[in-house]
Amino acid sequence: MSKYSKEEIIAAIKEVxxxxxxxxxxxxxxxxxxxxxVCLRRYQKHGEKGLYPHAYGWSAQQKIEALNYMHENHxxxxxxxxxxxxxxxxxxxxxxxxxENGMSGLEDKNKGRKPRVQKPKPPKTRLEELEEENLxxxxxxxxxxxLNALVAEREKHERESR
Numbered sequence: 485m486s487k488y489s490k491e492e493i494i495a496a497i498k499e500v501x502x503x504x505x506x507x508x509x510x511x512x513x514x515x516x517x518x519x520x521x522v523c524l525r526r527y528q529k530h531g532e533k534g535l536y537p538h539a540y541g542w543s544a545q546q547k548i549e550a551l552n553y554m555h556e557n558h559x560x561x562x563x564x565x566x567x568x569x570x571x572x573x574x575x576x577x578x579x580x581x582x583x584e585n586g587m588s589g590l591e592d593k594n595k596g597r598k599p600r601v602q603k604p605k606p607p608k609t610r611l612e613e614l615e616e617e618n619l620x621x622x623x624x625x626x627x628x629x630x631l632n633a634l635v636a637e638r639e640k641h642e643r644e645s646r
Contacts, residue, residue, distance in 0.1 A: 488515055493535055496520055497527050525566045533569070544590035547578045 496513045497520075500506055506524070510517045526535055542550075554564040554575065561579075565572035581589030608616070 488513070488519075490532070490535065493520075493523050494527075494532070497524050500524055522562055522566065522572070526569070529566055530569045544587055544592075547590040548582065548587065550575065551579055551582060 492513055492515070496509045496515060499509045499512075500520070501524075506517060506520055509515075510520045513520075515523075523535055550564065550568055553559075554561070559567070561572040561575045564575050568575075578590060583589075
């Protein structure tokens with residue numbers, strides 16, 4: 485829902501609550517009908533904070549309890565998400581991870597990229613060092629030639645414009 489501003493979503497919800505149909509308001513604000521419906525339900529259940537749910541800090545035990553509650557009460561992922569104030573995608577991810585890996589799939593994952601392990605490079609031979617230095621000097625030489633050409637061209641334009 486980050487695609488829509490908080491103000492747009494709240495304005496759309498207020499119009500629906502004032503009697504307009506979800507279809508009309510979804511078209512007016514160019515918000516998907518189902519997105520607006522879920523936002524409305526979250527807003528009614530949890531207020532503004534329900535519009536931007538997050539699932540941080542849930543233990544594996546709490547996640548399995550949420551999944552069990554969903555199944556025992558024959559709720560959809562969306563209904564469960566609205567009830568718990570988290571996204572239906574999060575509930576779906578939990579279930580997928582649980583089905584694939586059991587309880588260990590619900591344990592907190594380490595966030596972020598894995599540190600890149602760099603293999604130590606073998607020391608350069610004298611020949612490799614000289615080739616690298618030669619390449620760097622060629623690059624510097626080409627750069628200076630181009631710079632001199634640009635300066636000469638600028639000076640020429642300045643002389644002609646006088």
